[in-house]
Every structure is written in C-alpha cells, then in structure tokens.
Amino acid sequence: MGENLKIISQHFDDPQARHLDHYETHGGYRMARKSSSMAPGDIHGEVKASNLRGRGGAGFPTGVKWGFVPKDAETVYLVVNADESEPGTFKDRHILFWNPHMLLEGMIIAARSLGVRNAYIYIRGEMQREFRVLQDAVDQAYAKGYLGEGIFGSDFDLDITICRGLGAYICGEETALLSSLEGGRGWPRLKPPFPAVKGLWGQPTIVNNVETIANLPWILEHGGQAFADLGVGRSGGLRLVSVCGHVNNPGVYELPLTVTGNDLIEMCGGMREGKAVKGIIPGGVSMPVLTADELDVPFEFDALQNDERIREVETAPGVKFDLGGGRTLRTMAGSGGVVVMDETTDITKAAWRILHFFADESCGQCTPCREGTGWLASVAHRVAFGHGRAGDVELMASIADGIAGNTICALGDAAAWPTLAFLTKFRGEFEDKVKNSHDAAPAGAAGGAP
Amino acid sequence: MTAKQLTPEIEAWIEQRWSRFPEGAAGKALTLGVLYQAQETFGHVDTEVIDIVADRLGVTAAHVRGVATFYTMINARDVGRYHLQVCTNIGCMLDGAYELFDRCKARLGVQNKGTTADGNVTLSEVECLAACGYGPVAQIAERGKPEIPLYFEHLDEKKIDAILDALEAGNVPTELGR
Numbered sequence: 037m038g039e040n041l042k043i044i045s046q047h048f049d050d051p052q053a054r055h056l057d058h059y060e061t062h063g064g065y066r067m068a069r070k071s072s073s074m075a076p077g078d079i080h081g082e083v084k085a086s087n088l089r090g091r092g093g094a095g096f097p098t099g100v101k102w103g104f105v106p107k108d109a110e111t112v113y114l115v116v117n118a119d120e121s122e123p124g125t126f127k128d129r130h131i132l133f134w135n136p137h138m139l140l141e142g143m144i145i146a147a148r149s150l151g152v153r154n155a156y157i158y159i160r161g162e163m164q165r166e167f168r169v170l171q172d173a174v175d176q177a178y179a180k181g182y183l184g185e186g187i188f189g190s191d192f193d194l195d196i197t198i199c200r201g202l203g204a205y206i207c208g209e210e211t212a213l214l215s216s217l218e219g220g221r222g223w224p225r226l227k228p229p230f231p232a233v234k235g236l237w238g239q240p241t242i243v244n245n246v247e248t249i250a251n252l253p254w255i256l257e258h259g260g261q262a263f264a265d266l267g268v269g270r271s272g273g274l275r276l277v278s279v280c281g282h283v284n285n286p287g288v289y290e291l292p293l294t295v296t297g298n299d300l301i302e303m304c305g306g307m308r309e310g311k312a313v314k315g316i317i318p319g320g321v322s323m324p325v326l327t328a329d330e331l332d333v334p335f336e337f338d339a340l341q342n343d344e345r346i347r348e349v350e351t352a353p354g355v356k357f358d359l360g361g362g363r364t365l366r367t368m369a370g371s372g373g374v375v376v377m378d379e380t381t382d383i384t385k386a387a388w389r390i391l392h393f394f395a396d397e398s399c400g401q402c403t404p405c406r407e408g409t410g411w412l413a414s415v416a417h418r419v420a421f422g423h424g425r426a427g428d429v430e431l432m433a434s435i436a437d438g439i440a441g442n443t444i445c446a447l448g449d450a451a452a453w454p455t456l457a458f459l460t461k462f463r464g465e466f467e468d469k470v471k472n473s474h475d476a477a478p479a480g481a482a483g484g485a486p
Numbered sequence: 487m488t489a490k491q492l493t494p495e496i497e498a499w500i501e502q503r504w505s506r507f508p509e510g511a512a513g514k515a516l517t518l519g520v521l522y523q524a525q526e527t528f529g530h531v532d533t534e535v536i537d538i539v540a541d542r543l544g545v546t547a548a549h550v551r552g553v554a555t556f557y558t559m560i561n562a563r564d565v566g567r568y569h570l571q572v573c574t575n576i577g578c579m580l581d582g583a584y585e586l587f588d589r590c591k592a593r594l595g596v597q598n599k600g601t602t603a604d605g606n607v608t609l610s611e612v613e614c615l616a617a618c619g620y621g622p623v624a625q626i627a628e629r630g631k632p633e634i635p636l637y638f639e640h641l642d643e644k645k646i647d648a649i650l651d652a653l654e655a656g657n658v659p660t661e662l663g664r
Contacts, residue, residue, distance in 0.1 A: 123576050161557070219545075280621065396613060
C-alpha cells in the first residue's frame with residue numbers, strides 16, 4: 037500500500053464525485069453488488085478481521101458490535117449516525133457532501149450482513165446542504181435499482197430513509213438518536229439493553245457512524261486483513277482527522293493511526309505565526325486536553341488511553357480520577373476532532389466556552405448533568421472573566437467529579453473529563469485568575485464578601 | 487382569516503414516508519419532519535400549529551409540544567426574513583468569532599436572538615456548525631427559500647460588513663458563501 041493511500045477522501049473537492057455515474061467509473065457499487073449475493077456471515081467475518089473501530093467517538097470494534105445482534109432476530113435495523121456535532125469535528129460532513137455514494141454503498145454491505153430491510157440515516161438538521169446532496173444520492177440509487185426491491189437483481193430488498201434532526205447535540209448519542217428517530221425528544225436511554233439487542237421500536241438495531249460505514253466497500257474489496265494491516269494493534273485502517281485552531285492549514289486529513297500530535301501540526305503547515313503550541317484536544321471537546329510535552333504519542337485509540345507519557349487526570353493535586361473499576365483517565369481518540377491552541381490561548385476561556393456548550397446541550401433528564409453542567413459553566417465563566425472566588429478551582433473539580441459516572445449517557449462525562457483535565461494540566465492559569473479576580477478582597481481588608 | 491392547514495406538499499411527504507416505518511409508529515416518527523415543514527410554511531410553531539400537526543399524525547398535542555420545545559431549530563415566534571447564525575464555539579472562538587458577533591450585535595442594534603425592528607434580520611449565536619477548520623463560520627437562512635442557507639466561512643470584519651450590507655439591501659450574498 038502506498039504511503040499516501042486514501043480510502044475515503046481521495047475524491048474530496050471533486051464536485052463530480054457525488055454523482056452516481058462518476059462514482060461508478062471509479063469502481064463504485066461493485067462491492068455492494070458483490071455483497072448482495074454474499075453470505076451475511078462472510079461479510080461479518082471480513083469486518084471482524086478488519087479491526088475497524090467506530091469512528092464516532094467511542095472506538096468500539098464494529099465487528100463485535102454487529103455480533104451482539106441476536107441470531108434469531110426477525111427484524112434488524114441499521115441506523116447511520118450523521119449527527120456530527122462534537123465541536124472540533126467536521127469530517128463526516130465532508131463524506132456526506134463529497135462522497136455520499138460511498139456511504140450508501142457501505143450501508144448496502146452492512147444491511148446485507150445484518151439482515152436489514154429498513155435502514156435510516158439520521159442527519160443533523162443544520163446540515164441542509166449535505167441533506168440535499170445525500171437525498172439526491174439516495175434518489176439516484178433508487179432510480180438505478182441499487183435500492184428498493186431486489187437490488188442488483190438479487191433477492192435482497194433494502195430501503196434507506198433519511199431523517200433530519202432539529203438541532204440537539206445530544207442526538208449524536210446513539211440511544212438519544214433512536215429516541216429522536218422514533219419521533220420524540222432526544223432523550224438517552226439506560227444501557228443495557230444495548231441497541232444491538234433492543235433499539236429502534238424495541239428491535240435489534242446497529243447504530244454506526246458515517247465514516248465507519250464508508251470504510252466497508254474498501255474492506256470488502258481488499259479483505260479485512262488488509263485493512264487491519266494498515267492500522268496498528270487492535271485498530272485497523274486509516275482515520276479521518278479534522279484539525280482546527282491555530283495551525284496554518286486546518287482541514288480534514290486521512291491519516292495512518294501512527295501519526296502523533298506533533299506530526300499532525302507539521303502536516304497542517306505548522307503553527308500559525310510560528311507560535312508555540314499550548315494544548316491540543318485530540319478527539320472533540322469531550323476529550324481531555326494534551327499539553328505540548330504530550331504530543332509524541334500516536335493519535336490511536338489504545339495509545340491515547342494508555343500511554344504513560346500522557347498524564348493521568350486528577351480530581352485534586354495528587355488524587356487520580358477514578359474512571360471506574362480502578363481505571364485512570366489519560367485521554368481518548370474520540371471523534372478525531374483536533375483543536376490546536378497556541379501559547380496565546382486563555383485556557384480558562386476555552387474551558388468556559390466548552391462548558392457553556394455542554395450546559396446548553398444537556399437534555400435535562402439526569403440531575404447531576406442538568407444542574408452540574410450549568411454550575412460548571414457559571415463558575416468557569418466567573419473565573420475566566422475576572423470574577424473568580426477563593427475555592428472556585430476546587431469547586432469546579434468537585435462538581436465535575438460529582439457528575440462523572442452518575443448519568444444515563446456520556447454527556448455528563450463529556451463535560452466532567454475535560455474540566456478535570458484542564459484543571460490538572462493548567463491549574464496555575466485558573467488559580468492566577470482567581471488570585472487576580474476583580475472581586476478578591478483587598479489585602480488587609482476586614483471580613484469577606486457578605 | 488381561514489384556519490391554517492398543512493400544504494399539499496407536506497401531505498404528499500407524509501404519504502410517501504408512512505410505509506417506511508413500522509405499523510403504528512409512523513405518526514410519531516414523522517413528528518420532527520412535519521413540524522419543521524410546518525414551520526417553513528407558517529414561520530413559527532405556535533399552539534395552533536401544534537394542534538394541526540398532532541391531529542394529522544394521530545399523536546397527542548402534548549407529545550408534539552414536547553418535541554417542539556426540545557429542539558433549537560423550532561421557533562415559537564417568527565424570526566426575521568434572514569436568520570444570521572454565528573458560531574462562537576471553540577474552533578470559531580479561537581479564530582475571533584466573539585469579536586465578530588459583537589460587531590453584528592452593534593451594527594444590527596440587537597442582542598443574541600434579537601430581531602431588527604423592521605423584521606429583516608434575526609441574529610443568533612449558535613453552537614458548532616461542523617466547519618471548525620474554516621472559522622469563524624456563520625449560516626444564513628432565508629424564509630421561504632430552501633435553497634438557502636449557505637455557510638459563510640473564514641469570516642472577518644470586511645466579510646461580515648459585506649454580508650450585513652447585503653442583508654440590509656434585501657439579498658443574501660451567495661457569492662461569499664458555499
């Protein structure tokens with residue numbers, strides 16, 4: 037395989053690529069056609085061998101997830117999560133806009149393997165342009181007989197329906213997405229049961245990210261082993277990474293999983309104005325920040341979780357945060373949304389903006405998250421904007437620790453983890469803000485605030 | 487004034503989609519889609535629209551109200567002819583989005599979610615639009631024109647001024663968007 041191999045992104049920026057005929061001239065739909073007469077278990081075998089891991093955030097092995105569907109299930113649904121809204125992440129939007137047929141082809145392959153008759157794409161409401169491109173692609177595929185009844189002349193029937201969200205970050209969480217797809221509020225559900233066992237309308241449902249599914253045609257063409265060989269360890273393939281912030285050439289890059297934070301900055305043309313890097317968020321704003329001296333670790337799922345060069349997140353100086361079962365937290369690869377912050381960045385303001393977002397997007401079901409994210413945003417705001425009070429740094433850590441692990445879905449953790457990481461790694465900046473607060477009692481003053 | 491009703495286009499959309507959902511589940515499942523299209527028709531979603539949608543889909547008004555109030559893209563009141571939505575989330579903030587948002591507020595004379603007195607422009611601060619590498623980013627929606635909205639990327643003072651000038655003159659500067 038060449039060094040510059042591209043699986044998904046090679047036709048990004050080519051406006052013709054989104055037309056079915058053009059997609060076919062590059063070999064498109066051959067694997068969908070092949071899959072329509074394949075034994076479902078053979079497709080699943082290739083996906084398992086590929087070490088493909090979910091590209092939405094959790095990095096769960098796709099083949100294992102598919103294996104959770106009960107063998108005797110009569111109705112199985114496939115849902116593609118196109119609700120990309122994790123700040124810093126903008127890769128799926130590129131697939132939807134430039135390469136929609138690769139997603140549809142991947143869906144046909146997945147549906148064939150899982151025994152799906154009805155598949156749905158849940159696309160973010162704000163992505164109106166991408167919705168129109170995707171709907172055009174679906175219409176073209178129906179017109180060609182690649183969707184509907186007896187596709188490719190086989191006995192395999194598949195309908196794909198696009199459903200649009202209406203503006204709610206939480207609907208990117210897979211059980212919230214299912215609640216929304218069923219027509220309700222985007223409220224997450226307790227797991228277990230997992231959607232693969234009991235999902236949409238109570239039936240086994242596989243929810244996969246856009247990028248995850250778009251890898252399937254390549255896997256089927258070249259074999260699962262070839263995909264696994266592209267990766268490292270338990271993670272197969274390449275990865276789309278979206279980079280924003282203070283680099284010269286932000287954008288979407290398809291890269292090997294061995295790429296480190298420092299490599300990434302270099303590939304993006306270096307830091308803007310030659311400034312030094314202060315911190316990088318490696319996988320969407322839910323993920324703990326990395327400091328400049330932690331950027332030699334590959335941006336791969338297991339490495340970011342386990343590499344000892346990355347400092348463990350703490351709830352107080354010297355007290356490690358307990359992820360559950362005695363595990364500690366470094367960071368995670370998440371959604372591949374990389375935010376690069378240079379030395380001029382006010383970390384306290386960055387932290388506030390992230391927490392403001394989570395407070396806004398909490399669905400309100402669980403008290404620790406509904407109340408806690410609001411408190412965090414409010415305390416972070418007063419600290420960042422010069423009105424911090426003594427004890428605010430400890431207060432933020434205590435609120436975050438109270439949310440983590442105590443909610444139905446991961447949104448609570450998504451607010452708590454970055455908070456604790458910012459406080460662990462940039463504690464001095466928060467403490468300085470509090471010390472120099474406009475509201476601090478002048479030295480020697482009698483008494484404190486009433 | 488005649489009572490509001492769903493357009494033939496919405497009716498056709500419901501008909502076409504109904505069979506894609508399991509028996510008994512379609513009415514509820516179509517709530518989001520019908521609400522959004524009803525809002526495009528009527529400008530906003532009020533009690534009357536909620537009742538119409540609930541009646542047509544065979545679900546309770548309480549359910550429809552619950553959905554309408556959960557999602558940020560459903561408006562209880564009219565927005566302006568143009569809805570200027572500026573992202574200030576982390577990627578855009580690092581690129582100076584708050585300074586531009588302040589400029590919009592000053593020029594339009596409105597606060598966040600405010601509408602100009604002539605009803606021309608509503609200004610909203612929005613969360614991440616998934617274009618973080620090209621910030622600051624804004625999206626403009628024009629009422630009754632589904633081919634809009636466009637994304638406006640790499641905004642700076644000059645570009646924001648050009649956009650605001652164009653909106654004031656009654657057009658969306660599509661050449662600046664994509």
